[in-house]
Amino acid sequence: MKMLKPLNGNQTIAEAARQVDPDVIAAYPITPSTAIVESIAQFKADGLITGEFVCPESEHSAMSVCIGAASAGGRVMTATCSQGLALMWEMLYIAAGLRLPIVAGIANRALSAPINIHGDHSDTMGARDSGWIHLYSENCQEAYDNFIQAFRIAEHMDVRTPVFVGLDGFIISHSVEVIQVEDDAEVKKFIGEYKPVYSLLDMTRKITVGPLDFTDYYFEHKRSQIEGIEKAPAVIEQVGKEFGQKFGRAYGFFEEYKMNDAEMAIVVMSSAAGTGKDAVDELRQEGLKIGLLKPRVFRPFPYQKMAEALKRMKAIAVLDRASSPGAYGAPLFTEIRNALYDCTERPKVVNYVYGLGGRDIKAEHFKEVGAKLEKIRKTGKVDEMCGYLNLRES
Amino acid sequence: MKKENWKELPIGCVNVHPGNSRENLTGTWRSGLKPEFIEETCIHCMFCWLYCPHFAIVVEDGVMKAINYNYCTGCGLCAEECPTKPKSIVMVKEEVKLAEGGKK
Numbered sequence: 001m002k003m004l005k006p007l008n009g010n011q012t013i014a015e016a017a018r019q020v021d022p023d024v025i026a027a028y029p030i031t032p033s034t035a036i037v038e039s040i041a042q043f044k045a046d047g048l049i050t051g052e053f054v055c056p057e058s059e060h061s062a063m064s065v066c067i068g069a070a071s072a073g074g075r076v077m078t079a080t081c082s083q084g085l086a087l088m089w090e091m092l093y094i095a096a097g098l099r100l101p102i103v104a105g106i107a108n109r110a111l112s113a114p115i116n117i118h119g120d121h122s123d124t125m126g127a128r129d130s131g132w133i134h135l136y137s138e139n140c141q142e143a144y145d146n147f148i149q150a151f152r153i154a155e156h157m158d159v160r161t162p163v164f165v166g167l168d169g170f171i172i173s174h175s176v177e178v179i180q181v182e183d184d185a186e187v188k189k190f191i192g193e194y195k196p197v198y199s200l201l202d203m204t205r206k207i208t209v210g211p212l213d214f215t216d217y218y219f220e221h222k223r224s225q226i227e228g229i230e231k232a233p234a235v236i237e238q239v240g241k242e243f244g245q246k247f248g249r250a251y252g253f254f255e256e257y258k259m260n261d262a263e264m265a266i267v268v269m270s271s272a273a274g275t276g277k278d279a280v281d282e283l284r285q286e287g288l289k290i291g292l293l294k295p296r297v298f299r300p301f302p303y304q305k306m307a308e309a310l311k312r313m314k315a316i317a318v319l320d321r322a323s324s325p326g327a328y329g330a331p332l333f334t335e336i337r338n339a340l341y342d343c344t345e346r347p348k349v350v351n352y353v354y355g356l357g358g359r360d361i362k363a364e365h366f367k368e369v370g371a372k373l374e375k376i377r378k379t380g381k382v383d384e385m386c387g388y389l390n391l392r393e394s
Numbered sequence: 395m396k397k398e399n400w401k402e403l404p405i406g407c408v409n410v411h412p413g414n415s416r417e418n419l420t421g422t423w424r425s426g427l428k429p430e431f432i433e434e435t436c437i438h439c440m441f442c443w444l445y446c447p448h449f450a451i452v453v454e455d456g457v458m459k460a461i462n463y464n465y466c467t468g469c470g471l472c473a474e475e476c477p478t479k480p481k482s483i484v485m486v487k488e489e490v491k492l493a494e495g496g497k498k
Contacts, residue, residue, distance in 0.1 A: 099406035160405060198408050208409035220400035221407045228405070 002183045009137075009172035012144040012179055013079060013105040013165070014039030018049055019187040020151055022103075023074030023194075026054040026065035030084035031117045032169040033107035037079055051075075059084035063091035063102075070100035071209045073199030075151070077102065081169060082109035085123045089130070095162045096131025097225055098209060099197070101154030102162040104132075105147060107173035108270070108321075110357040118358020119169035121270070124298075125322035125331045131225060133163040133232055134298035136269045138255075140177040143167040145249055146296075148182075151191045152239045158231040160197060168271040168321075170358060182247050190246055232300050253302035255294040256309060258284065262291030264373040265310060267336060268319040269295050272354070272361050276319075279366030290370055295332065303339040310340060313347040315376040317369045319389070321355045329386050348376050354389035365389045420448050424468035428488040431461050436482040442472035 007015060013036045017025065027037040044053040052069075056062045059080050070076045080088065085106060095102050106124055110116040124134055135150060137143040143165065150163040167173055182190075198207050213221055237252065244250020257277050259265060268276050273294035280292045293309060295302075310316055318337075320330030327334060333351035340346050352369060355361050369389070376382055404410050438458050443451040450466035452459045461472075461483075473483040 097407060197405060198410075205410075206412050208412040210407065211409045211415070213407065216397060217403075220398065220403055223400040224403050224405060225407075227400075 002186070003181055004178050005181045006176050006178050007140060007144075007181075008035070008174050008176045009140050009143050009167045010035035010107060010174070011039055012140045013147050013167070014043065015181055016144050016147040016187070017077060017105075018043045019182075019184050020075070020077070020148065020191055021049050021188075022051050022077045024052045024054065024066070024069035024076045025049075025078065026056055026062045026069065026076070027078045027080065028056060028059045028062045028084060030059070030080055030082060032109055032119070032173040033079045033081045033084070033105065035173070036105050036107070040079075059087040060091060063088040063095060066102045067091060067095050067098065067100060070095070070102055070196075071098065071198075072201050073196035075155070075194040076100070077104065079105040079107075081107045082111055082117075082123045085127060086111060089127065092127055092130040092132060092162075094210070097221070099160040099225065099228055100162060101151075101160050103147065103150045103154055104162065104164050105143075106164050106166045107169045108166045109169035116357040117169070119171050119173075119271070119321075120356050120358065121166070121320070121322040121331075122356070124164050124166050125324070127164070128299060128331060131161065131229065132299065133159075133161055133229060133236075134166065135163060136166040136296055136298060137172065138270055138273050138294060140167075140172060140175070141179045141249070142296075143172060144179055144181070145243060145247070145251065148187055148191065149239050149243055149251065153232065153236055155191075155194055156235045156239075157197070159228050159235050161228040161232060166270065171271040180247075180249075186246070190243070229300050233297075233302060236297055236300075251296060253295070253297045253305050254309070255296065257292040257294065259291035259293060259309065261289060263289040263312075263314045264370070264377055265291050265293050265313045265316045266319060266366060266369055266373070267293045267295065267310075267316060267332065269298070269332065270321065272319065272321065275361060275363055276366050279363040279370065282363060283367060283370040288370055288374055290373065298332070298335075301335045301339070303335075306336060307339045307343060310336070310347060311343045311345075315373040316347050316349045317352060317373055318349060319352050319354050319361075319369070321353075323353050323356065333386070348380070348382050350376070350382055350384065351386040352389045353386075359390055361390060419464050420467050421450075421462075421464045424463075424466060424488065426488060427468045427470065427485045428463065429461055429466065429468070429470065429473050429483045430486045431458070432480075432482045432484065434482075435478045435480060437478055439477060441475045441477060442483055445471045445475045447471065
């Protein structure tokens with residue numbers, strides 16, 4: 001039955017998982033995504049899910065089980081984050097390379113060292129070239145909605161690519177919000193029946209999964225893999241639209257907040273976007289023509305649409321909750337700056353790394369960014385291309 | 395054999411012709427040494443068959459018959475594991491003429 005429920009981010013992922021009821025769930029607990037696995041284990045014990053629930057000895061094994069189960073033709077999911085996702089690393093590439101539509105809930109958390117259990121995007125950003133689709137969620141509702149849509153996106157015949165659904169560790173994973181939980185049957189109807197392309201269990205059509213490629217075939221297989229994620233944008237758009245028609249909450253590649261008449265924009269993903277919108281309201285009252293753009297899809301990166309949305313800006317600040325040591329800017333910044341390269345009049349773009357290891361980001365920090373953007377807009381000059389927010393520097 | 399372009403390949407690197415690794419003649423990897431089978435002392439214990447990583451030991455009705463040099467990489471495991479005294483498989487030098495491109 002459709003109802004409002006008070007759930008934290010982890011519980012929303014577990015709730016969506018219960019409704020989807022995949023054939024196999026294989027996961028290993030790690031803070032702050034532990035409660036996803038814990039809730040699913042409870043559902044299994046209570047007989048509320050019919051799928052197999054596998055508790056392997058590590059995240060590497062969890063993803064290996066997912067790959068095996070998906071190769072056998074099952075609908076499969078897992079949940080992890082941080083060091084757990086890092087331990088899955090080599091298997092992530094294999095899941096994507098084998099075009100297995102596995103869905104993973106990731107309660108985004110910092111990577112060691114130093115050890116830290118709090119929220120940032122280092123884990124999934126580190127896996128950005130693994131071939132997985134990346135969806136990021138601002139709040140519990142978006143985490144729930146994204147997780148359901150992720151199955152449709154991953155399993156679309158044109159895509160057949162695994163999907164990460166990110167939700168900020170602790171900030172979202174452990175915060176309770178009242179969310180709209182849709183009717184079980186309606187969710188099942190929305191995602192539909194799963195049909196594998198190949199199945200190891202199909203004895204009428206025998207296959208080998210994961211054999212060796214030499215120099216003569218590896219390149220062609222890799223190109224074939226890329227085709228899946230390149231076809232994903234149309235599917236992500238269609239699924240987001242259909243989700244809106246069915247459940248009343250439509251999704252696109254990003255959300256635009258007060259961008260219509262904006263001359264400056266802050267680009268920020270996930271939970272910080274909520275604070276950012278409040279700060280934009282305050283900056284608007286101070287007379288700044290500023291808006292906020294919140295990317296939802298990071299891979300495949302929506303270059304054209306992003307450039308279209310941002311090209312009119314005079315100054316843009318991209319906020320990254322991950323660093324890319326040695327790179328000229330953090331991951332989201334490099335993508336956005338790249339996307340704007342072909343614009344006739346390129347906006348000035350600056351980068352701020354924020355919130356590493358769960359460091360708080362408040363409205364005052366967004367307002368600091370707003371003031372810097374206003375200065376760039378007025379002078380046309382950028383003093384500092386890549387900086388940090390709320391970091392003790394002196 | 396014409397090799398498929400990327401659009402013609404089944405997705406997910408799936409091999410829809412299982413067992414086609416037999417087309418891959420690993421014997422071409424051999425360099426310098428090859429095992430030689432000495433039938434007289436062989437007790438047909440199947441150790442060589444068990445240990446051979448390339449299925450190069452030819453067995454018929456439980457009897458060790460020969461070594462298939464199309465697949466033997468010359469790794470020497472069979473000779474190492476052979477329990478008879480003297481050994482029924484010994485590694486011998488193999489001349490590979492560069493002019494023949496290593497083909498035998």
